[in-house]
Amino acid sequence: MRTRPLAVTLSLTLAVASSGDTIVQEGGLSGSAGPPTEHLIELDRFDTLDGTRQLNFVLLEFTTALFAESVTTGKGGIVEASAALWADYFLFDGPIIAETDTSISTTVDNSEPPVATLYLDTDEVAVEYTSPRDLAPWIGTGTILLSATAQLTVEESPPDVIEWFAGGEVTYRVTYDFDPVVPCPADLDGSGAVDSADLAILLSAWKTADGDLDGDGTTGAEDLTVLLAAWGDC
Ligand SMILES: [Ca+2]
Numbered sequence: 354m355r356t357r358p359l360a361v362t363l364s365l366t367l368a369v370a371s372s373g374d375t376i377v378q379e380g381g382l383s384g385s386a387g388p389p390t391e392h393l394i395e396l397d398r399f400d401t402l403d404g405t406r407q408l409n410f411v412l413l414e415f416t417t418a419l420f421a422e423s424v425t426t427g428k429g430g431i432v433e434a435s436a437a438l439w440a441d442y443f444l445f446d447g448p449i450i451a452e453t454d455t456s457i458s459t460t461v462d463n464s465e466p467p468v469a470t471l472y473l474d475t476d477e478v479a480v481e482y483t484s485p486r487d488l489a490p491w492i493g494t495g496t497i498l499l500s501a502t503a504q505l506t507v508e509e510s511p512p513d514v515i516e517w518f519a520g521g522e523v524t525y526r527v528t529y530d531f532d533p534v535v536p537c538p539a540d541l542d543g544s545g546a547v548d549s550a551d552l553a554i555l556l557s558a559w560k561t562a563d564g565d566l567d568g569d570g571t572t573g574a575e576d577l578t579v580l581l582a583a584w585g586d587c
């Protein structure tokens with residue numbers, strides 16, 4: 354009896370689609386036998402720097418699959434083949450946000466036909482962020498660190514009658530949901546309302562550009578008028 358481990362490494366492809374206030378980023382990782390590795394999925398849809406949209410939630414969906422096949426080169430005996438896949442998902446430098454773990458096994462009578470094929474295709478995970486502001490930096494870009502290890506193990510009796518190969522695939526889909534933001538330039542602290550806090554900011558910025566609301570490059574009485582006219586909730 355002998356055990357042969359096999360790891361699968363994955364490489365990255367990416368596609369992005371946009372529709373209305375929902376942006377979908379899709380991609381896949383696939384590869385053949387090799388050492389376990391880590392990959393980065395970059396979230397590039399946090400483009401709210403213009404202040405026109407508010408990110409409501411982010412939905413991350415992953416599907417992992419493993420294909421493994423062993424072929425005997427001799428006859429006689431029994432072949433036990435099992436395959437397992439582990440994948441961890443990290444966002445930025447944070448803790449694990451999702452894990453997948455699945456396995457399958459089969460027994461082959463090494464007489465006729467001496468082939469074993471395994472498919473892992475049901476390992477799915479979804480993570481929904483309802484407070485996307487926690488995904489700091491939520492304005493800008495971020496990455497998901499994907500660590501995926503696929504392991505094929507073959508036990509053969511008698512030994513030295515096996516040839517094998519394997520491949521793996523992880524597909525992912527990131528959905529960003531936005532709402533338009535009503536412009537509120539007098540809300541200098543971004544609190545969602547124009548109030549005494551914004552007034553204090555404006556007064557402390559007097560004769561500088563920091564409290565300029567009318568675009569003349571400095572802060573003065575005109576800007577105070579604009580602020581007072583916008584007093585209240587945005
Ligand atoms: Ca405010």
Ligand SMILES: [Ca+2]
Pocket residue numbers: 564565566567568569570571572573575576
């Ligand atoms: Ca001004």
